[in-house]
Amino acid sequence: MDAMSQPRIEPEITQPPRPPERDTVLKAVDAIENGPAALLASMEICAKCGTCAEQCPIYYGAPDKTHNPAWRSDLIRSLYKRRKTLGGKLFGGLAGARDYSDGEIQEWVQRLYECTACRRCATFCPFGIDNSVITRKGRAIVNSLGLTPKRLLEVVNVSLATGNTDGCGREGFLDAVAFLEEEIEEECGVAVRIPVDVEGADYLYVPPSGDVLVNPEATMGVAKVFHKLGVSWTMSSRCFDGANYGLFTGDDVAMKAENRRYYEEIMRLGVKNLLCGECGHAYRVFKFMMEKGKWWGELPFNVTNVLPFTAKLIADGRITLDRSRNPEPVTYHDPCNFGRSCNIVDEPRRILRAACSDFRDMTPSGTQNWCCGGGGGLAAMDHIREFRMTVSGKKKMEQIRDTGAVFVATACANCKRQITQLMEYHQMDVRVGGVHDLVYTSIVM
Amino acid sequence: MADPPGGRPPTDRRCTVSALAIIVGVILPPVTFVLFVAAMLNRILTWRRAPKPGMTLFPTSPGGTVAGVVKETLFFPSLFRGDRFLWAMSWLFHAMLTLIFIGHLRVVADIPALWATLHIDPDVMSGVVGGAAGVTILVMIVLLIGRRFAVERVREISAPADYFALFLLMAIVLTGNAMRFLGPVDLAATHRYFASFATLQWPVVPENSWFLAHLFLGQMLLLYMPFSKIMHFGGVFFTQAAIKRS
Numbered sequence: 001m002d003a004m005s006q007p008r009i010e011p012e013i014t015q016p017p018r019p020p021e022r023d024t025v026l027k028a029v030d031a032i033e034n035g036p037a038a039l040l041a042s043m044e045i046c047a048k049c050g051t052c053a054e055q056c057p058i059y060y061g062a063p064d065k066t067h068n069p070a071w072r073s074d075l076i077r078s079l080y081k082r083r084k085t086l087g088g089k090l091f092g093g094l095a096g097a098r099d100y101s102d103g104e105i106q107e108w109v110q111r112l113y114e115c116t117a118c119r120r121c122a123t124f125c126p127f128g129i130d131n132s133v134i135t136r137k138g139r140a141i142v143n144s145l146g147l148t149p150k151r152l153l154e155v156v157n158v159s160l161a162t163g164n165t166d167g168c169g170r171e172g173f174l175d176a177v178a179f180l181e182e183e184i185e186e187e188c189g190v191a192v193r194i195p196v197d198v199e200g201a202d203y204l205y206v207p208p209s210g211d212v213l214v215n216p217e218a219t220m221g222v223a224k225v226f227h228k229l230g231v232s233w234t235m236s237s238r239c240f241d242g243a244n245y246g247l248f249t250g251d252d253v254a255m256k257a258e259n260r261r262y263y264e265e266i267m268r269l270g271v272k273n274l275l276c277g278e279c280g281h282a283y284r285v286f287k288f289m290m291e292k293g294k295w296w297g298e299l300p301f302n303v304t305n306v307l308p309f310t311a312k313l314i315a316d317g318r319i320t321l322d323r324s325r326n327p328e329p330v331t332y333h334d335p336c337n338f339g340r341s342c343n344i345v346d347e348p349r350r351i352l353r354a355a356c357s358d359f360r361d362m363t364p365s366g367t368q369n370w371c372c373g374g375g376g377g378l379a380a381m382d383h384i385r386e387f388r389m390t391v392s393g394k395k396k397m398e399q400i401r402d403t404g405a406v407f408v409a410t411a412c413a414n415c416k417r418q419i420t421q422l423m424e425y426h427q428m429d430v431r432v433g434g435v436h437d438l439v440y441t442s443i444v445m
Numbered sequence: 446m447a448d449p450p451g452g453r454p455p456t457d458r459r460c461t462v463s464a465l466a467i468i469v470g471v472i473l474p475p476v477t478f479v480l481f482v483a484a485m486l487n488r489i490l491t492w493r494r495a496p497k498p499g500m501t502l503f504p505t506s507p508g509g510t511v512a513g514v515v516k517e518t519l520f521f522p523s524l525f526r527g528d529r530f531l532w533a534m535s536w537l538f539h540a541m542l543t544l545i546f547i548g549h550l551r552v553v554a555d556i557p558a559l560w561a562t563l564h565i566d567p568d569v570m571s572g573v574v575g576g577a578a579g580v581t582i583l584v585m586i587v588l589l590i591g592r593r594f595a596v597e598r599v600r601e602i603s604a605p606a607d608y609f610a611l612f613l614l615m616a617i618v619l620t621g622n623a624m625r626f627l628g629p630v631d632l633a634a635t636h637r638y639f640a641s642f643a644t645l646q647w648p649v650v651p652e653n654s655w656f657l658a659h660l661f662l663g664q665m666l667l668l669y670m671p672f673s674k675i676m677h678f679g680g681v682f683f684t685q686a687a688i689k690r691s
Binding site for chain 1 (some may be wrong): 471489491492494496497503505512521524527528533546577596597598602603604605606672673674677680681683685688689
């Protein structure tokens with residue numbers, strides 16, 4: 001057979017054609033006039049006072065114009081002014097407005113993924129302008145053009161396909177849980193169960209998957225707490241990862257789809273409480289969007305979190321921690337999504353003061369604490385590691401160094417990854433783990 | 446150049462002045478008033494209608510919303526934590542602005558009963574407090590302009606509009622101070638002037654060039670405000686209330 005005589009078969013187009021860049025960008029910018037209110041007002045009232053820059057971990061790490069939060073937000077704000085405000089329409093550049101130049105979306109990708117969406121700027125802005133909301137809007141535009149950084153897109157897709165960001169199947173999870181049970185028994189001589197898929201339990205515990213597969217001590221700590229408490233609890237072999245990267249990529253559809261799977265599993269199991277683990281953004285999505293935002297209407301279960309949960313058990317004397325078992329200096333890093341975005345600040349400290357004999361707070365701390373430099377999904381992006389180590393994480397490294405602590409406790413898998421790498425990069429002999437890692441080692445069984 | 450024989454051709458300077466006075470002092474004010482109110486309402490209603498989803502929240506204790514908005518509006522605590530120097534300048538600036546706004550009520554109408562009740566001599570009060578406020582705010586504006594030029598992280602995000610707002614305010618304050626220190630305006634005349642708007646009579650614009658310049662610039666500010674960042678005057682309530690909720 002002569003290949004040349006064969007009828008030519010055109011290759012099938014598998015990729016949908018890219019939407020035209022300019023139209024997509026401008027349509028999305030125009031839609032800002034419909035809100036949300038915080039985004040709309042920030043298009044119009046920013047006084048350009050420069051306060052945000054002083055409070056931004058990126059600008060602190062490298063004070064360059066492109067790292068200035070107001071400059072970054074102006075990528076979108078200036079287009080909005082040109083198209084939707086009288087001043088921008090009449091006076092253009094004089095009013096801080098400009099037209100879109102084709103191809104600039106590539107710069108957007110870089111700049112918008114240099115913001116950790118930590119919201120620290122918003123707590124110092126006299127008007128409460130939240131640059132993270134603008135960053136997320138920009139990322140949503142980038143995402144609709146198929147330009148989201150590959151690594152984050154993979155995480156979103158893996159999570160949508162498997163229900164967890166590690167792409168771990170049911171068997172893998174069951175193996176991991178069995179291993180954790182063995183570990184606890186080996187280390188403590190007590191048989192502690194981690195129940196799986198128990199219907200009608202009081203609590204469904206949903207950690208980030210890393211707290212089962214990578215750094216499982218926090219989950220082991222939670223298992224011990226439930227063992228002492230004696231109330232019914234369970235994990236789900238389908239839904240064991242609260243992480244929701246649609247929050248980071250600006251993809252609302254993916255974010256809700258991901259959340260829907262969890263909602264359905266909670267309903268199927270018929271549990272009374274969703275107990276979110278040590279993952280700030282997961283709790284933020286579950287609590288403030290799914291529950292308070294009524295994504296699926298009124299919920300027949302409570303949404304709570306393991307930090308206030310354990311802190312209350314300690315306060316009520318239902319579990320006892322022996323702080324002499326953790327004698328080394330420990331500090332706590334507030335994950336931005338727990339501290340600023342959920343106002344969970346005191347609870348982890350109450351736990352740590354009960355679990356360690358030398359707890360040292362960072363300066364500043366709580367809702368004013370600095371971002372680790374890996375927020376907004378950046379911690380997962382290895383191609384910007386140098387940036388995270390030398391620019392966005394610089395302040396965090398200095399804060400940790402100043403405490404003299406040898407252990408940094410934090411309640412976020414991304415913060416843990418970023419800070420572990422930071423300590424390695426800057427050759428600091430500091431270990432990193434979860435709050436419940438220290439509960440694990442100090443709880444009196 | 447020498448004057449042509451027979452002297453200058455007669456120009457009716459008084460006529461030009463009064464034409465300007467009629468445009469700025471009679472025709473423009475009702476236009477400014479209507480546009481200002483309509484534009485402000487438009488902005489505020491737009492913000493009210495916009496959704497306020499949980500994603501943009503900073504949760505506070507119950508009642509924290511109102512307390513937060515009041516505190517932020519009166520004392521700027523967020524800015525205080527972030528930048529003391531800027532806080533001092535902007536707080537003094539806004540406090541003086543408030544005093545000056547209150548002081549202007551006396552230009553619009555006299556309230557002798559109030560002065561009697563408070564045992565205040567309005568002229569002394571106005572001279573001391575108003576004079577100090579007028580000078581202080583000028584200093585603050587100059588400092589804010591200087592900061593915008595001098596501080597890198599502010600200069601790199603500044604558009605001409607950011608300078609314009611400050612220079613417009615400076616011009617308003619300068620003409621206001623000129624009236625206080627150089628060519629005082631007749632308050633009886635201003636009372637009659639503003640009263641005639643309320644009673645829909647033809648207003649007689651007080652004959653004072655500083656007054657006319659000040660009146661013109663003030664109206665420019667009112668017209669500019671709803672379309673510019675000065676709208677933070679209304680927006681701050683919305684952003685703070687939209688993000689701080691229990």
